[in-house]
Amino acid sequence: MAIIVVDVMLKPEILDPQGKAVASALPRLGFSFATDVRQGKRFEITVDGEPTAAQLAEVEVAAEKLLSNPVIENFTVRVEK
Amino acid sequence: MKIGVVTFPGTLDDRDAARAVRFAGGEAVELWHDDAELKGVDAVILPGGFSYGDYLRCGAISRFSPIMEPLIAAAQGGMPLLGICNGFQVLAEAHLIPGALTRNQHLHFLCTDQPIRIENNNTAWTKSFSKDQEIVIPLKNGEGSYQCDDETLKMLEGEGRIIARYVGENPNGSRNLIAGITNERGNIVGLMPHPEHAIDSLTGPSADGLGFFTSVLTSLVSGGVK
Numbered sequence: 001m002a003i004i005v006v007d008v009m010l011k012p013e014i015l016d017p018q019g020k021a022v023a024s025a026l027p028r029l030g031f032s033f034a035t036d037v038r039q040g041k042r043f044e045i046t047v048d049g050e051p052t053a054a055q056l057a058e059v060e061v062a063a064e065k066l067l068s069n070p071v072i073e074n075f076t077v078r079v080e081k
Numbered sequence: 082m083k084i085g086v087v088t089f090p091g092t093l094d095d096r097d098a099a100r101a102v103r104f105a106g107g108e109a110v111e112l113w114h115d116d117a118e119l120k121g122v123d124a125v126i127l128p129g130g131f132s133y134g135d136y137l138r139c140g141a142i143s144r145f146s147p148i149m150e151p152l153i154a155a156a157q158g159g160m161p162l163l164g165i166c167n168g169f170q171v172l173a174e175a176h177l178i179p180g181a182l183t184r185n186q187h188l189h190f191l192c193t194d195q196p197i198r199i200e201n202n203n204t205a206w207t208k209s210f211s212k213d214q215e216i217v218i219p220l221k222n223g224e225g226s227y228q229c230d231d232e233t234l235k236m237l238e239g240e241g242r243i244i245a246r247y248v249g250e251n252p253n254g255s256r257n258l259i260a261g262i263t264n265e266r267g268n269i270v271g272l273m274p275h276p277e278h279a280i281d282s283l284t285g286p287s288a289d290g291l292g293f294f295t296s297v298l299t300s301l302v303s304g305g306v307k
Contacts, residue, residue, distance in 0.1 A: 010183075014228055015254065017184050066145070069138055069174060072181040072228060 002051050003080040004059050008068045009040035043067055044080070051079055082107045082301045084294075085122035087152070087168075089114040089143045093130035094165065094277055101277040102126070105294035114146040123301050124161035124205070125152055127168025129221075129275060139182060139224050140170035149175060161205035161297050162269045166222055169261075169271035178264050178271050179237070180229030185222065186254025194286040195220035195274050196248040197260045201241050204267040205300040209292040215248055216289035220260075220274040227255035227262075227273070237262055244270060 010016050016038050023037040043063075047055060059077050068075040084102040086109055088095045099109035110122050114132075119125065132143035143149070153175055156162040164172035170182045185191060196217050199210040210216070229237070234256055237243050245261035253273075261272035276290025 013230070014183065015186065015226075017186050017188050017226075017254070021188055066137070066141065069141065069181055071173070071176075071179070072183060 002047055002049065004045040004047060004051055004056065004077065005080050006043040006045065006059065006063045006067050006075055006077050007040060008043070008063070008073050008075045009038060010072055011074055014072045041067075082124070082298050083110050083120075083122040084108065084297065085110045085112040085119060085125040087112045087114060087125060087127050087148055089130070089132035089146060091131040091134055092128055092167070094128040094275065095130070097275075097277040098126045098128040098165070101280045101291065101294045104280045105291055105298055107294065107298050112148055114143065114148050116148045117151065119148075119151050119155060124163075124297050125155070126277075127162070127164040127171050128277065129166030129168060132167055132171065135167075135224075138170075138174065139167060140172075140174040143167075143171050144174040153177065156269050159266060159268050161300060163206050163293065163297070164269075164271045165275055165277065166225070166273055169273055170224065172269065172271045177269050178262055179233045180227055180262070182222075182224050182273070183226045183228050184224050185226050186251075190221070190223045191225065191252055192221040193219070193252065195252060195260075197245045197274060198248050199245050199292075201244040201263065201267075203241075204244055204263045204270050204296075206263075206270040206272075206293050206296050207244055208299050209296040216279075216292070217287045218274045218276050218279040218290045219286065220252060222253065222273060225253045225255065225273045227259040229256060240265070245272060245274075 019037045019039040063075045084107045086098045102109040199214045202210045246258040276293040279285035279290035
């Protein structure tokens with residue numbers, strides 16, 4: 001069993017009001033480290049055995065078709081060790 | 082004239098959309114997300130709501146419903162298609178119109194009577210309005226902020242494809258105050274505010290929304306779109 005992780009983030013030029021809200025909440029709690037926060041989505045996809053190259057290619061297609069909206073989002077695919 | 086109204090699991094405004102069609106003088110036909118064909122309708126409305134719970138992204142899962150396959154083909158062939166609110170989000174997810182709808186800039190759910198200006202009255206859904214006519218219809222959404230890249234925005238502006246703009250303060254952070262856009266052919270329209278909730282003064286803030294529904298009937302009678 002392995003887990004394929006797909007991270008989806010809004011493209012840098014797309015406004016992220018949720019990230020901004022988090023960024024402005026941090027200083028209220030006394031955390032002063034952040035100059036910016038962007039919020040995204042993480043998908044953990046479980047497969048049997050070690051993922052094959054073909055499976056990973058399919059995940060890429062699914063990430064582009066369903067898990068992300070390429071108009072506003074970028075994604076990355078990796079296998080969790 | 083038969084106007085189909087699609088119900089997805091989680092759709093809210095299908096009944097009002099069907100009522101608006103009947104009010105305008107058309108026949109409303111119920112379409113279910115799981116239907117494989119369009120039952121011979123002449124035009125289709127994707128109404129507002131929270132289809133599939135808005136899971137993943139608004140409209141992202143409904144966009145792959147069985148009904149969408151014949152619907153996308155028909156709309157690409159010129160059949161009039163109006164997406165209101167969640168329906169607009171479905172159109173964007175299906176890439177039938179450019180851009181995307183994102184979380185309101187202020188993060189609050191909006192529910193207000195919103196003035197908008199009809200800037201393109203040459204589409205299948207806006208013919209009944211005069212150019213630059215200002216109307217008031219309800220706006221209610223959590224993710225209604227229209228976003229696209231600069232190039233797309235320039236194209237929409239240049240080709241007159243912004244059919245309606247918010248008047249006054251920007252309610253949700255939409256680029257260039259965009260409330261609605263159309264495809265190149267003018268048969269597909271995505272609109273964030275809700276004309277179906279404003280078809281008579283008894284149940285809405287105005288009767289201004291009725292024009293969208295009379296427009297499509299007029300377009301169909303005059304032999305379709307362009």
